[in-house]
Amino acid sequence: MKILLFNPPAPDGRAYTREGRCTQEAGVWGTQWPPLSLATAAALLRQDGRQVTLRDYPAAGRDLRALAEDLRGLQPAFAIWSTGTPTLRHDIALARLVRKEVPAAVTAVLGTHVTVRPEEALAEPALGAVIRGEPEGIIRELCRHDSGFGQVAGLSWREGPGGQIRHNPDAVPLAPEAIPAADWEGLDLDGYRLPLKGRRFLIVAPVRGCPWRCTFCTAPLYYGSRLRRRPAAAVVAEMAANAERFGVREFFIWADTFTADRQYVRELCRAIVASGLRVSWTCNSRVDTIDEETLRLMKAAGLWMISYGLESGSDAVLAASRKGITAAQSAAAVTLAHRLGIRVAGHFMFGLPGETEGTMAETLALALALPIDIAQFYVAAPFPGTALEDEARGKGWLRDAAVASQSSAVMELPGLSPARVEAFRRHAYRRFYLRPRAAARLLAMAEPAAVAHLLSPVRRFLRWLG
Ligand code: SF4
Secondary structure (H helix, E strand, O other): OEEEEEEOOOHHHOOEEEEOOEEEEOOOOOOOOOOHHHHHHHHHHHHOOOEEEEEEOOOOOOOHHHHHHHHHHHOOOEEEEEOOOOOHHHHHHHHHHHHHHOOOOEEEEEOHHHHHOHHHHHOOOOOOEEEOOOOHHHHHHHHHOOOOOOOOOOEEEEOOOOOOEEEOOOOOOOOHHHOOOOOOOOOOHHHOEOOOOOOEOEEEOOEEOOOOOOOOOOHHHHOOOOOEEOOHHHHHHHHHHHHHHHOOOEEEEOOOOHHHOHHHHHHHHHHHHHHOOOOEEEEEEOOOOOOHHHHHHHHHOOEEEEEEEEEOOOHHHHHHOOOOOOHHHHHHHHHHHHHOOOEEEEEEEEOOOOOOHHHHHHHHHHHHHOOOOEEEEEEOOOOOOOHHHHHHHHOOOOOOOOOOEOOEOOOOEOOEOHHHHHHHHHHHHHHHHOOHHHHHHHHHHOOHHHHHHHHHHHHHHHHHHO
């Protein structure tokens, strides 16, 4: 039985990552994330003896014609693809292309948006099913039960053409020991390059779930709120296997919040050190889940850059978004990492509830004051299923046709238009990066081998800055 799993071609030639809570256009650095969920599903399916083809069309620079060719050539029994909020209409319409090329194929989509609004996706008659929440186990069960959708927990589906939409009960998330190493076989890994370093990288995901409830975040919709920690030995073995099989020693440690359980992080770092594996990695973190001992251990195990969700320089805005941190905690965590020789990526967001001209200026001032090496400025996106969306709808901040995206503001906040938020975002990028200090930091990080991979994103970025 042939199965095609894919991250769809990008609309308008733009590259998109559609991975759990991260559904966004490739950032200003043009970085495309490897499709972790699809590669993990591929691992489970291959354990079942299925013949899986894995494709990431945006990463490979391939378009709809390539997808059509693959469909014609493979004639898969199942075609399953990821979706994101900003590209949803385009992603769902692909069901018609699949149906045209392989009329008998079972079609199904995954992603946080369709998890919350399966009916919206199933309004497309060519689409067979929606996979809700954590997808890999559901995909495996779907491919085991090709006789019908009714027995597969976690699916929403339409009973017959034009029939009623059915929502099966939620699926039980995979137990941590049952989460396999992602299997990247079949992908062109040259499409995944670290910004500035230019080296190929892969994702390793040791932890799933996030116990926090930030109003803007879709994390709980995908992996849930309960932390699930894979055995440290399995994570180390996965890194070692990727190094041996693909020659990749750079990793992004992917988690909703990797440092949510510091004891686990220390255990994993000690296991990496004890293995003698020479790897280099980055991870995300919250500023209130870090301390010097843990950071030192992380550095010894290969951490070179830590990404903090700092969001805002205003404590009032942070409190309103239930982020549960303060600007002072952000300053302390960034300074500590910098002192220990770990690069810092700071992620900020403009246009959260309570935002004003003054609080946006506070955020920019914080970004400029701290020793941050890479800053990312987003706009607050009221993604479906978040408390932020409820609030935005309840308060009339959203126009009906608004499509949430982290790079395009849509909320009409009191006294603050979407256009103004976007203009400030661009201003923040200009102020942050067009400083000698910021340029020097970037140059210090850049590797000569990366120059070829840097030119086009830097040109694009400068054009965008205007
Ligand atoms: S800490 Fe907040 S922003 Fe980070 S993953 Fe959890 S809910 Fe999302």
